[in-house]
Amino acid sequence: MQADPSGVLTGAHYLDGDKACAEGALAAGCRFVAGYPITPSTEVAERIAERFPFVGGFFIQMEDEIASMAAILGASWTGVKSMTVTSGPGFSLMMENIGLGVMLETPCVIVNVQRGGPSTGLPTLPGQADIMQARWGSHGDYEIIAVCPNSPQECFDLTIKAFNLSEKYRVPVFVMMDECVGHMTEKVVIPPAEQIAIENRRYTDKKPGEYKPYEYGEDLIPAMAKAGDGHAFHVTGLTHDKQGYPVMDWVTQEECVHRLIRKIEKHTEDIIITEEENMKDAEVVVVSYGITSRVALRAVQLAEEKKINHIGRLRLQTIWPFPEQRIRDLAGKVKAIIVPEMNYGQLVLEVERCAAGKCRVISIPHGGGTVHQPEKILQGIEEAYQ
Amino acid sequence: MKYWRTPLDVDRVKIPNGEVHILPERCKGCGFCVEYCPKDILVLSEEFNSKGYHPPLVTDGSLCVHCQLCEMLCPEFAIFCVLKEEGMAHAS
Amino acid sequence: MKVQEMDPVTKPKRQRKIEPYIEHPLESWLRMDRIPHIWCSTCGIGTAVTCFIEAVKKTGIPREDISVVSGIGCSGRIAGYIKMDSFHTTHGRAIPFAVGVKLGNPKLKVVVFSGDGDLTAIGGNHFIHNARRNMDITVLCINNFIYAMTGGQLAPTTPPTAVATTAPYGNYENPFNLPALAASCGAVYVARWTALHVRRLTTSISEALQKKGFSFVEIICPCTTLYARKNKLGTGLDLMRFYHDNAEICNGADPHDVDIAFQSKIKVGKFVDIDKPSYLDGYNSYMQKKFGDKFKPYGVENGKK
Numbered sequence: 001m002q003a004d005p006s007g008v009l010t011g012a013h014y015l016d017g018d019k020a021c022a023e024g025a026l027a028a029g030c031r032f033v034a035g036y037p038i039t040p041s042t043e044v045a046e047r048i049a050e051r052f053p054f055v056g057g058f059f060i061q062m063e064d065e066i067a068s069m070a071a072i073l074g075a076s077w078t079g080v081k082s083m084t085v086t087s088g089p090g091f092s093l094m095m096e097n098i099g100l101g102v103m104l105e106t107p108c109v110i111v112n113v114q115r116g117g118p119s120t121g122l123p124t125l126p127g128q129a130d131i132m133q134a135r136w137g138s139h140g141d142y143e144i145i146a147v148c149p150n151s152p153q154e155c156f157d158l159t160i161k162a163f164n165l166s167e168k169y170r171v172p173v174f175v176m177m178d179e180c181v182g183h184m185t186e187k188v189v190i191p192p193a194e195q196i197a198i199e200n201r202r203y204t205d206k207k208p209g210e211y212k213p214y215e216y217g218e219d220l221i222p223a224m225a226k227a228g229d230g231h232a233f234h235v236t237g238l239t240h241d242k243q244g245y246p247v248m249d250w251v252t253q254e255e256c257v258h259r260l261i262r263k264i265e266k267h268t269e270d271i272i273i274t275e276e277e278n279m280k281d282a283e284v285v286v287v288s289y290g291i292t293s294r295v296a297l298r299a300v301q302l303a304e305e306k307k308i309n310h311i312g313r314l315r316l317q318t319i320w321p322f323p324e325q326r327i328r329d330l331a332g333k334v335k336a337i338i339v340p341e342m343n344y345g346q347l348v349l350e351v352e353r354c355a356a357g358k359c360r361v362i363s364i365p366h367g368g369g370t371v372h373q374p375e376k377i378l379q380g381i382e383e384a385y386q
Numbered sequence: 387m388k389y390w391r392t393p394l395d396v397d398r399v400k401i402p403n404g405e406v407h408i409l410p411e412r413c414k415g416c417g418f419c420v421e422y423c424p425k426d427i428l429v430l431s432e433e434f435n436s437k438g439y440h441p442p443l444v445t446d447g448s449l450c451v452h453c454q455l456c457e458m459l460c461p462e463f464a465i466f467c468v469l470k471e472e473g474m475a476h477a478s
Numbered sequence: 479m480k481v482q483e484m485d486p487v488t489k490p491k492r493q494r495k496i497e498p499y500i501e502h503p504l505e506s507w508l509r510m511d512r513i514p515h516i517w518c519s520t521c522g523i524g525t526a527v528t529c530f531i532e533a534v535k536k537t538g539i540p541r542e543d544i545s546v547v548s549g550i551g552c553s554g555r556i557a558g559y560i561k562m563d564s565f566h567t568t569h570g571r572a573i574p575f576a577v578g579v580k581l582g583n584p585k586l587k588v589v590v591f592s593g594d595g596d597l598t599a600i601g602g603n604h605f606i607h608n609a610r611r612n613m614d615i616t617v618l619c620i621n622n623f624i625y626a627m628t629g630g631q632l633a634p635t636t637p638p639t640a641v642a643t644t645a646p647y648g649n650y651e652n653p654f655n656l657p658a659l660a661a662s663c664g665a666v667y668v669a670r671w672t673a674l675h676v677r678r679l680t681t682s683i684s685e686a687l688q689k690k691g692f693s694f695v696e697i698i699c700p701c702t703t704l705y706a707r708k709n710k711l712g713t714g715l716d717l718m719r720f721y722h723d724n725a726e727i728c729n730g731a732d733p734h735d736v737d738i739a740f741q742s743k744i745k746v747g748k749f750v751d752i753d754k755p756s757y758l759d760g761y762n763s764y765m766q767k768k769f770g771d772k773f774k775p776y777g778v779e780n781g782k783k
Contacts, residue, residue, distance in 0.1 A: 096568055
């Protein structure tokens with residue numbers, strides 16, 4: 001489907017990541033945003049607040065992040081694409097309702113412009129330490145999707161992708177930006193609406209009375225209804241059966257919860273997006289995401305100046321679900337995988353798990369507050385050759 | 387109905403008569419209907435339903451004035467009243 | 479029906495005659511596949527639900543236009559039994575969820591039907607802010623003075639000296655006066671009734687549903703298994719008798735004067751009924767004044783979504 005032209009600001013712009021993300025949401029068809037100000041994500045909400053009244057959208061600053069998350073779930077159930085924006089502390093607050101979003105299978109997008117943590121941390125400085133929290137933050141077993149842009153242009157593109165994935169898979173999708181990408185101003189090209197592909201959730205074609213909210217087919221994704229259509233559906237955060245009624249026993253838990261997990265696991269090929277460079281004869285691979293990937297690029301350039309060649313780069317644009325199979329394959333072929341991250345080692349745990357000892361995994365951690373020095377990553381590359 | 391003074395509209399106002407229907411299997415024996423029936427025509431029966439509760443029992447259906455208090459008070463949707471006829475419920 | 483005398487030694491075999499199925503008039507409004515519901519015998523929540531459905535029938539609002547949102551607790555189960563678009567959300571977050579539903583599709587009539595703890599303890603912040611905004615939702619609060627579902631813990635409405643599992647020696651905290659809370663935050667319709675006042679409650683709920691803005695109805699319901707039992711007050715029927723003898727109808731009373739102490743007089747009635755522009759109406763008129771024709775009012779055009 002094409003994007004709705006009313007929200008698409010076609011043209012070449014000079015925007016920061018936050019504003020580009022807001023424009024991406026508009027282009028994707030988002031028309032409800034509930035948020036709470038938190039540095040460094042506030043600009044997304046501010047841009048939305050400026051633009052929404054004139055494109056038929058609605059922005060409300062709720063009383064806290066918990067209310068914001070609950071409100072976007074409610075709006076999504078009326079058929080409106082909805083989004084909220086926050087950073088680390090707000091992300092922690094939203095966790096319970098993110099679980100509700102997963103359990104109800106509500107399409108929505110949560111933008112986390114990561115900052116230094118934990119706790120109040122470094123509000124105006126970047127971090128990438130919420131990566132594991134995006135995956136495991138809420139209680140219980142579940143799977144989500146998370147995308148990670150590394151430039152304002154990607155903030156625009158991947159926000160649209162996030163909406164498409166959330167609509168297709170009926171799951172909350174996280175846009176894991178960081179303060180650096182969020183506050184960096186670069187050229188952002190917004191194409192005409194006809195060139196932007198968007199996806200919408202699949203509505204049921206069953207008549208009222210026949211519709212079962214969680215009946216699913218081969219793809220494990222149930223058809224949705226929206227409030228006001230006359231289906232009189234009931235949905236609950238309790239473990240439920242296909243009718244949506246709470247049934248509390250282990251059999252239903254297996255059916256209900258396991259399907260939520262399998263729903264994403266089954267479609268990883270469709271969901272995972274990575275960017276690979278120079279992988280053909282790579283002996284060492286640098287796996288990175290977000291702003292760190294740009295520093296990694298510089299580090300690889302420095303290494304090549306030093307005549308260290310055959311360094312491949314794998315940039316994760318979706319960090320969850322994690323590209324397990326790709327890492328397993330790589331681990332058998334390369335000497336080492338270098339993982340620079342603006343945290344003390346989070347995604348590297350996944351890389352180590354998937355590499356399963358078949359190759360060295362070198363972590364280049366950084367507490368956040370600023371980006372890596374390229375030399376630090378270079379050191380890691382050199383270490384791999386020793 | 388005994389009047390200490392005959393109302394001026396006694397020939398125009400009709401006291402309705404209702405028929406109480408009880409779904410005994412749904413009843414949880416709370417006693418709200420029995421307690422608040424203004425004509426006191428409900429009692430808890432000695433019978434049990436399959437859950438072990440005593441459902442109500444209508445003692446004299448002709449006295450029911452279709453006030454529907456039992457229907458509204460019941461928390462279990464186990465009792466309701468259907469309007470039978472417009473007429474004097476019973477004259478004394 | 480004949481009254482059988484049971485001989486304790488030789489109990490006669492029960493002859494159960496097959497009853498023809500009779501349909502209760504409210505069955506089309508209920509999820510009959512889940513009735514009988516989980517609420518205890520002499521619990522007042524069922525009565526509140528009956529009054530709600532009667533009120534909805536009275537207003538004539540089409541069923542597909544109503545969305546019911548509940549939180550967690552015994553009262554939170556209400557959404558699961560009413561045959562409308564219903565949502566059983568997280569503890570305390572029924573109101574913001576409902577706000578999302580309302581702002582996503584302003585044509586819908588959104589009702590929050592939840593408990594006193596859910597709405598004013600964990601949900602307190604959402605309660606006061608959305609009353610402040612005069613968000614066009616109807617909040618029906620089942621007040622049984624306790625957290626019943628989880629075993630009888632203290633609620634912000636538990637009267638002083640009452641016993642709860644987390645206040646085993648009696649409550650020494652000051653409770654909320656819910657009508658005062660709602661009124662001082664800006665609710666346009668505030669009423670309190672008990673589960674006994676079925677007709678007045680039905681009228682009140684229908685008025686609240688038709689009111690534009692944040693309307694709040696507190697429904698005092700007997701809780702037999704927890705509140706009554708832990709405080710040795712008998713069963714829910716005894717509590718209903720208590721309401722009968724101690725509820726005073728004071729329509730128009732100052733909400734700040736209607737506190738409830740332990741086993742005290744309960745002032746019920748319609749306390750506040752004023753008119754103020756609702757949240758969306760305020761937004762639309764404000765933006766229209768500022769931008770004129772450049773601004774299209776939100777949620778006003780027909781056939782939204």
